[in-house]
Amino acid sequence: MGALLAASGLPMLFDQSQQGGYNVWGATQTLRLTFPTGFDVVAAGDRIVDMDDGTSHYSEWVVPGFHSVAQPPLMFGDYAEHPVAGSAPPTTVFRASNAPTWGEDMASWMPSILAFLAEQTGATLPYDTLSIVKLPGGWIFPGTVGYGTVYLSDDYGGPSAHYFEETLAHETSHSWWGVMVGPTDYPTTRWLVEGL
Numbered sequence: 001m002g003a004l005l006a007a008s009g010l011p012m013l014f015d016q017s018q019q020g021g022y023n024v025w026g027a028t029q030t031l032r033l034t035f036p037t038g039f040d041v042v043a044a045g046d047r048i049v050d051m052d053d054g055t056s057h058y059s060e061w062v063v064p065g066f067h068s069v070a071q072p073p074l075m076f077g078d079y080a081e082h083p084v085a086g087s088a089p090p091t092t093v094f095r096a097s098n099a100p101t102w103g104e105d106m107a108s109w110m111p112s113i114l115a116f117l118a119e120q121t122g123a124t125l126p127y128d129t130l131s132i133v134k135l136p137g138g139w140i141f142p143g144t145v146g147y148g149t150v151y152l153s154d155d156y157g158g159p160s161a162h163y164f165e166e167t168l169a170h171e172t173s174h175s176w177w178g179v180m181v182g183p184t185d186y187p188t189t190r191w192l193v194e195g196l
Contacts, residue, residue: 044146
């Protein structure tokens, strides 16, 4: 793994061996994170280890190989969790503990969003879990996705709750069209997936 990038406003790890931002070889990536107890982490990938010894927290995530521009973003903080009842894959909405808006709303919208996407694609999303992270306002990329993760900022809640829900559905659709099925020439063909 290469550098931790924060300039985009969303911390992510960048694999220096990737060409043009793509995991061209479809290689599996593993994130091994150690951080102080008291913080939570949500990373793009399948969590395979999660341990806390009272002083430090160790978390390990695996991102299976896929061909996409999606990098493995990760978020640290103190999160409140809103499980999405009856969802496939098992889905949880995470929000900063000190920012109570939208968490419950997002969790209530996800069953119909996931059902609609499953109907459109003919299958449920192929992740062990899906993590929806509600970001505070002011992010450079206020809506984005990674492997098994969707990130959406308060910025989209300004116009209305309906607009926020539609944007959540749009970003969640990128879990299929954009992450699992990605354009091979992203700079010139990205609008093929943005128009969905």
